[in-house]
Amino acid sequence: MHLRIFxxxxxxxxxxxxxxxxMITSTVVSMVLLVLAVVLVNSVRTRPDHWISVIAFLVxxxxxNMVKDIIGRRHxxxxxxxxxxxxxxxxxxxxxxLPGVHPATGSLxxxxxxxxxxxxxxxxxxxxxxxxxxxxxxxxxxxxxxxPLHVISELSRTLALAVRLFGNVMSGHLVVxxxxxxxxxxxxxxxxxxxxxxxxxxxYIFAILSIVYIGAAISAGTE
Amino acid sequence: xxxxxxxxxxxxxGAALTMALGAIGAAIGESRIGAxxxxxxxxxxxxxxxxxxxxxxxxAMVESTAIFCLVIALIxxxxxxxxxxxxx
Amino acid sequence: xxxxxxxxxxxxANFLVLxxxxxxxxxxxxRQALADHRNKFEADNRLAADKLAEATRMQQEIQTTxxxxxxxxxxxxxxxxxxxxxxxxxxxxxxxxxxxxxxxxRRREAAQMSDTQRDTLAEVSAAAAADTxxxxxxxxxxxxxxxxxxxxxxxxxxxxxxxxxAPVKIESKEPLSDDQIALLRSALGSSADATDFRVDEGxxxxxxxxxxxxxxxxxxxxxxxxxxxxxxxxxxLRANHxxxxxxxxxxxxx
Numbered sequence: 001m002h003l004r005i006f007x008x009x010x011x012x013x014x015x016x017x018x019x020x021x022x023m024i025t026s027t028v029v030s031m032v033l034l035v036l037a038v039v040l041v042n043s044v045r046t047r048p049d050h051w052i053s054v055i056a057f058l059v060x061x062x063x064x065n066m067v068k069d070i071i072g073r074r075h076x077x078x079x080x081x082x083x084x085x086x087x088x089x090x091x092x093x094x095x096x097x098l099p100g101v102h103p104a105t106g107s108l109x110x111x112x113x114x115x116x117x118x119x120x121x122x123x124x125x126x127x128x129x130x131x132x133x134x135x136x137x138x139x140x141x142x143x144x145x146x147x148p149l150h151v152i153s154e155l156s157r158t159l160a161l162a163v164r165l166f167g168n169v170m171s172g173h174l175v176v177x178x179x180x181x182x183x184x185x186x187x188x189x190x191x192x193x194x195x196x197x198x199x200x201x202x203x204y205i206f207a208i209l210s211i212v213y214i215g216a217a218i219s220a221g222t223e
Numbered sequence: 224x225x226x227x228x229x230x231x232x233x234x235x236x237g238a239a240l241t242m243a244l245g246a247i248g249a250a251i252g253e254s255r256i257g258a259x260x261x262x263x264x265x266x267x268x269x270x271x272x273x274x275x276x277x278x279x280x281x282x283a284m285v286e287s288t289a290i291f292c293l294v295i296a297l298i299x300x301x302x303x304x305x306x307x308x309x310x311x
Numbered sequence: 312x313x314x315x316x317x318x319x320x321x322x323x324a325n326f327l328v329l330x331x332x333x334x335x336x337x338x339x340x341x342r343q344a345l346a347d348h349r350n351k352f353e354a355d356n357r358l359a360a361d362k363l364a365e366a367t368r369m370q371q372e373i374q375t376t377x378x379x380x381x382x383x384x385x386x387x388x389x390x391x392x393x394x395x396x397x398x399x400x401x402x403x404x405x406x407x408x409x410x411x412x413x414x415x416x417r418r419r420e421a422a423q424m425s426d427t428q429r430d431t432l433a434e435v436s437a438a439a440a441a442d443t444x445x446x447x448x449x450x451x452x453x454x455x456x457x458x459x460x461x462x463x464x465x466x467x468x469x470x471x472x473x474x475x476x477a478p479v480k481i482e483s484k485e486p487l488s489d490d491q492i493a494l495l496r497s498a499l500g501s502s503a504d505a506t507d508f509r510v511d512e513g514x515x516x517x518x519x520x521x522x523x524x525x526x527x528x529x530x531x532x533x534x535x536x537x538x539x540x541x542x543x544x545x546x547x548l549r550a551n552h553x554x555x556x557x558x559x560x561x562x563x564x565x
Contacts, residue, residue: 006302010314018314023321030329037337044344060341069273080338084330104322109315113322160287167290171297205283208276 005170008107026104029091059083066208071215078214081121085114086207089165093199096173097192103199106170108162115162118210122154126217138220161209168202227306234303238296245292252285433546437539445535448516456531460517461491464529465498471524480521482511482530487518495520 008020040056047053063083068074089105096103104110126135139150172195179188260278264271448456479499481487487495487508495518499506511519515531528537 005297008314008318018317020314020318022318023325026322026325030325033329034332034336037333041337041340044341048344048348056337056341057345060338061345064342066276069276076338076342077334080334081330083338084326084333087333088326088329107318109318110322113319114326116319116323117326160284160291163294164283164287164290167287167294171290171293174297201279202283205279208280209283212280 004102005174006108008109020107021102022104022107022110025095025101026088026092026110029088029095029104033087033091059087063207067211067215070208070211071218075218078125078211078218081117081214082207082211085118085210086203089114089203089206090200093169093203094196096169096199097196103169103173105165106173108166111162111166111169114165114206115158118161118213119154119158121210122213122217125214126220129218130220135217135220157209157213161206165202165206168198172198230303230305234299234306238299241292241299242296245289245295249285249289249292252288253282256281256285429546433543436546437542440542441535441539444538445515445531448531448534453516456516458491460529460531461487461494464518464520464527465494467527467529468495468498468520468522469500471522471527478523479506480509481506482509482514482519482521484510484512484514484516484530486510 008022010018010020011024012019040052043050043052044056060079060083063079063086064074064076067079067082071078092104092110095101096106105114123135126138130138139147172191176188176191176195179191256278260274263274267274481495492508496506513532517530517533519530519533520527528534
């Protein structure tokens with residue numbers, strides 16, 4: 001058997017750009033999500049009392065309330081970003097349970113990309129809310145000597161975000177793969193169930209942490 | 224005993240040690256977080272949602288150290304830059 | 312271009328596109344629908360609150376009206392009660408006044424009746440007394456009585472005849488004897504010359520002397536009259552002072 005831990009196998013090349021398996025998986029997941037979203041919105045528009053519409057309301061309202069609880073006010077863009085993150089990561093993790101599919105979030109490149117999005121969103125949100133000068137000033141508080149610590153903290157938490165998600169998903173997938181190789185039929189089922197739980201939980205944590213980080217930047221100037 | 228063998232043995236031992244110590248630290252930290260969360264929930268049942276959210280975030284934070292250890296161990300075992308041959 | 316870098320870039324772009332598409336296709340309309348729902352709910356809530364407030368206000372109004380009505384009723388009842396009491400008092404007072412008046416009238420009637428009775432009684436008794444006195448004097452009668460009466464007249468004459476008392480008129484039952492005339496003349500003194508002697512049959516024994524200063528009646532008839540008059544006077548005086556008859560009337564009316 002082949003254990004895939006680091007690196008992405010290239011399926012084919014389009015010109016100079018290699019197309020990896022992860023790219024295909026995440027694209028498919030994105031398409032499924034978009035189709036689901038269209039179905040849900042269609043249901044919301046035509047049958048607002050149907051249970052499918054209720055699911056849509058539940059998702060949106062839950063994330064709006066979460067953003068409101070953490071930041072202190074409603075923020076549609078942050079809510080949209082974090083909810084998209086949750087939906088994408090959860091969908092990828094769940095897709096990893098399908099036979100023969102390697103989850104997109106089990107690739108360090110994908111999780112790094114997501115963490116980089118959060119990392120870039122933090123200063124953008126902070127500058128947009130508080131202005132450039134106020135946002136830069138918050139790095140030098142309470143003492144200018146602490147500025148390197150601020151920067152290191154931002155970098156390390158981004159790294160932690162990426163590696164946490166990658167480690168959880170990849171290790172879960174690896175354990176299931178090992179058990180399938182060693183014991184075979186039905187034995188890895190409990191571990192797969194645990195994997196489902198951990199996948200949803202990690203998606204939730206990723207979304208929450210992104211809200212917390214962006215919210216901290218938004219409320220940085222108002223301290 | 225060639226250099227490669229020594230490197231492989233040391234990498235395996237290091238991976239085991241990393242995993243063990245990292246798991247111990249993460250386990251102790253998570254148990255304390257769980258106990259504190261139970262205490263807070265018993266004291267303030269009204270704040271259950273906020274406490275639960277903070278609990279999950281804290282657990283993830285602490286567990287991430289164990290995950291780091293796991294990743295390091297996996298790197299040592301499967302993506303060791305000092306071994307010529309990648310095991311598998 | 313390495314596979315990892317390509318994956319990294321592709322995943323970033325993929326996620327951003329996905330987030331934008333989800334935000335545009337999914338979150339925005341769902342948020343809009345949620346806001347619509349919330350607005351509708353709030354509008355319904357406000358409507359319900361308004362209706363509740365109106366209901367409360369109406370209830371309060373009803374309560375106020377009820378209270379006012381009760382108060383009015385109470386007032387009306389009190390007023391009616393007072394009016395009735397006043398009327399009753401008036402009736403009682405009227406009845407009492409009427410009773411008082413009736414009693415007064417009856418008392419007056421009784422008093423009048425007793426006055427009349429008393430007068431009659433006095434008259435009757437006076438008449439009886441006069442009759443008795445007259446009969447007594449007539450039985451005593453004779454020259455002794457005549458002379459006694461003339462003597463008493465002379466005594467009285469002497470008392471008043473110090474000055475001028477003419478003209479003098481002396482009346483008697485029958486013509487006086489010379490002795491008697493002399494006695495009278497001496498009593499009259501200086502006015503004796505102008506004395507006119509007359510005869511009056513109804514006079515009885517004795518004489519009646521009319522002088523310029525007054526009347527000296529020493530006749531039986533005069534005495535009888537005097538007795539009856541003084542008796543009547545005495546009886547009236549006594550009745551007025553002691554109110555015996557009036558008391559009798561009160562006892563009768565109550």
